[in-house]
Amino acid sequence: MEILVCIKRVPDTAENEIEVNRDGSDIERDDLVYSVNEWDNYAVEEAIQIRDKVGGSITVVSVGDEDAEEVLRREMAMGADKGILLSDNAFEGSDGEGVATILKAGIEKGNYDLILTGAQADDGAGQIGGMLAAMLDWPYASLVNIIDIVDDKTIKVGREIAGGNQEMNEMDLPCVLSIQTGINEPRYVGIRGIRKVASMEIPMLGVKDIELLSESVGKSGAKVKRLDYFVPELGEGAEILEGSTDEIIDKLTELLKAKGGIK
């Protein structure tokens, strides 16, 4: 099975406090630690497990600048066979539809049976997989947390729906799935693994290589544009307890007792 996994390099929210810069035009990017989007990491692990079971190969692809190469390489160290970087100045400022359009053009240069994306990334939109599937006219399922390969034409997928329940579906290949965290336990990637793939070439493809009309993507093609970043206005917010740890615990235990929090 030929599997493509779409991945994104994002600021790691576990490692950084995200703050708005002075004029609100962006987040503060100095000293940010970047990593592969958490959901994408589960998607790559799932692809590896499928390939190891039924054979085939895995390509990881990212739309981004040269820095995105590091996350492609990381996922290759994890076990993906190839990486492709879709990068061009004309891609800058693309909205979700633009990114999906770029991916679609890149995908048509290859031949894939299954495309995986993370269920969402840093902007929380969860849009790329669904748009991409519609553009390719392939079937789609979001929030997938189980994949069973039935044969080379059909798979069974479980979707995470409300209340911890699962919606089981049968799907025809080729298809696009957005992968939810918790579907597997992504393997650890060590420095040695990264070194092993350090010399592997990652082709960088731009507008001409994937035969894309540059007006359809980038800032000019975007129907949704980010205007500014701002810090949400705090409502009442929590009363933050101050003082030494002892003083805080004094106050907190008193409050907990009053509210019935200590039986």
Next chain:
Amino acid sequence: MTQRIFAYIIHKKGVVDDTALEMVSAAQRLGIDAPITAVVAGSGDELGTVCNAMAASYAEVWKIDDDALAYINAEVLRELLVRILPTDGIVLIPHEHFGMDLAPGLSVKLGAAYLPDAVDFEGIEDGYLKAVREEYSGQVNTHVLCDISQGAVVTVRPGIFKADESQALQGQIVDKSSEALEEGRTDARRRYIEIVEAEVGDVDITKSEILVSVGRGIEDEDNMEIIFDLAEAMGGDVSCSRPVVDAKWLEKSRQVGTSGQTVKPKVYLALGISGAFQHLGGIKGSPFIVAVNKNSKAPIFQSADIGVVADILDFVPELTDRINEMKG
């Protein structure tokens, strides 16, 4: 001509989802002076019940009745919606598991803009809809401008807009089934099999009065002990947010959130939990919420009553010791 506004209604077994009336409020915030049409798909008597209920809140109700929609498949429904919706309409869809299946592809097929997971609207500016979105799990917000000139599909975050129960309309129910189905249906390439219900765990956190809930801040499975110790001292149960279940440190039945359990305790301790909306969506009944997090900007501090900025690995054992001392 004014653009028409549509709201897609989620329902199950004849019961309308909470989002149905939230979207009345959301639609009013768009700043477009137009009546709002509810779009309701399904089959049989249950569909009729839902349409009747919606006619009290929406000026018009479009009904799509088809046996193939008894359990709605986004791909099947999308084909039908594309046939009946105007290409420049504004279509609101709840940003939940079905909306996430339907909305992105619908926008592509309609040639409309896609605006995902809006949490507020600030009206129309020069033909652009101005909306508020959250990024980085709610740590920062953004204003976005969405070009609605060729229509837009907008998903609306559940639980944000207050349900509008004030409407007393006698909306017209328009049966759109034959128009939607005139050209038949193509065979679905994704076929529903069944719902597998969540496994029941050893503790039913939906019944707990005191919940000691743990998140990513616990860092390592070996540290889980301090959470159980505190829960024991307080006489409560341990619950968690999604990353703890993803890491397999606790069973799924202990996960609080829209994709986990809905809880209604009296006291809720959020320990090392950032407070993503999916987690908060599982906490009902306005409990007394105490948040402990080392990140002073964590969104959980907006929802909590009391906050402590500290590393739970240091703070929790001290709190446990004190409670045990108090109890003697």
